[in-house]
Amino acid sequence: MVSGYGLKIKMKRNSSTKKEQQFWAFTFLFFPLMLLAIFVFIPILFSLGISFFNWELMASQQNFLGVNNYIEIFGDKIFYKAMLNTVLYTIGVVPIQTMLALFLAFVMNQKIRGRVFFRTAFYIPAVTSSVVTSIIFVAIYSKEGLLNSILGNFGFAANDWLTNPHTALISIMMLNIWTTSGYFMVSFLAGLQNIPNSLYEAAKLEGASRRQQFWHITVPMVRPVTYFVVVMSLIGCFQVFDQVFVMSDGGPNNATTTMAYYVYQNAFRYFRLGYGAATAIVLAGIIMIVTVIQKKYFPPNPY
């Protein structure tokens, strides 16, 4: 604490009035806040506004519709399909991805040979552009592609993963699990390194096995990180867009139309910006509700 004390004294001596400090604080905050306002806050308010209009980009006049867009959403079959797809996608991806990330981090935290190599290998998909990974996976999933030729060795019939309506969504889920578990592995690694070694040593003395250590020390101790990871990946899953855009265009037969993709389609393909905005607001609402529920029933720190 000595150094902290020293700093305090130094601050007092060199530094300035409160007013000046505030000036600097706002000077530094000004640009980020302005950028956030221009690119985030104002657009959010704007899209909320236009969701009440029959807003068409090229029309000279926009008609006010009130809540009619929202009423239409509730009768829109494709919207329900998109919502179902998104929920299925999230349910499929988030738990597997979180568990895989934690498991990878746990393994990477051990002293094993080639640890740095594996860490890099698992993290590379996270820093690769999603468009690039999507294109690679289009090739892997194709009928004469890598996945089928591997499965063919075990006697499975070739399946066209992305054009078969039963496997298209699962294929995109698998891709996403692969790309993002590496990313969340890093979060977990940071969390793991904060767990004091003494806990493990004590457990070892008591005769706890590796598995017991994992379930009774590691898992509870990284709970705040788990919370962060689950929230982030929930939001990411609800917004999944680029993989769908590149790999399947929402097809076949809307099997991979997700909510974010449907928003895009309405706004920019069907010339209906207002309706697109309304679907985006509904999506935002759903994400908010899910996050609140999660916070209430699965708090980051229950102890």
Add this chain to the structure above:
Amino acid sequence: MVKSTLKYLILAFSLALIASCIRDKENTIRFSSWQSSPSEKRLTDSLLHCFSKKYPEYNVKFELIPGNYSEKIQLMLGTHSAPQVFYIKDFVAPSYLRYDVLQPLNEYIDKDTSFDIDDFYPQFLDAFTKNGIIYGIPKDFGCFVLFYNTDMFKAAGINDPPKDWAELEEFSRKLTKDANSDGKIDQYGIVVEPSIDKLMPFVFQNMGSFQDKDGNLTLNTPEFLEALEYYYGLYKKNIATIPTDVSMNNTEEVFGRKRAAMVISGGWFVPQLKDQYTDVNYKVAFLPKGKQMATIAFTVSYSSPKENLLKEESWKLLSYLTGKEGMKVWTSTGIAMPTRKSIAAQLDYINHPEYKYFMGSVDFAKVFQVEYNERWYSITQSAMQAIFYEEADIPQKLKQMEDDMKSLRIKK
């Protein structure tokens, strides 16, 4: 210290402000298009070069839009920043024409005596005309014809391309074979695609249509159903394949890699065959006849936004590009077919061994446009996929398509 920081901030701001004010010269005509191949880009450049040589007093700036073209143009029109001259595809034209965003060209056409609007094939002009007002001038056209692999035809003992539906099926059966007898078919008769634009020629050949004259949908009709059943039947009977079944991106690739003996494609496929698939010996033919000869044609217009400070200048460029001089430069490489009768005659495409099938198709080709919100395309695409991938019941799908599309009709 505070003061000097403020000074820098102000300086930075004014710099940013100045930077945003630097604009193009006042009379610069901005021109946008997409680009389907590098050679098309080169051709566009040289065409614009010809224009500026002839009219050095005009500045033209070419702003290429490499992807998501329609979305981008839409945004630019909506935000009042559209280029002065740009492409519009026939396919999306109805959606643009219903808004008051494009410049009516009639007065310029009437004034400009050298332009000669009657020289154009009427169906291409009609694609960009609404209630007698012309909103775009068709720059060129392409249409679906049949490409067939002459080596495969010879090996199967067939001399001529199929002339009607019965022959198309018969030949496809003969041409489908498992060369190495491993139980997997190596060569299919024809490659098709679960897509509405490949289906429509068959519908038109069967005297069917997508919409009737009053704009009502005619999907749920015997003519449409029969065409779809025939088209899907080729695939179902295993004498046709689809690109995804052989891990390829499009039908052209399947033909180019010799996995199918026939493909329905357009003039844009010719350069690809010459550069990429040099070992494929092929010939071109008209699409086989159903109850009548029919195919669909594709055309693209040059249009101008209504909100435009350089209307005269824009017309100058537009009329040059679609005029007799510009169109001759553009179509002389065969990248696309001319929409002016006089140019077709000048270039003698009517007698060209390949191009004569494109030019000859003009007599019975229809431009396929749908007067419904763009969503109609997603709906038909989904239905086609359901039929091909999930073996959905065809009559039921057609009925469902009509129901889903009814509310999307564009109001006149």
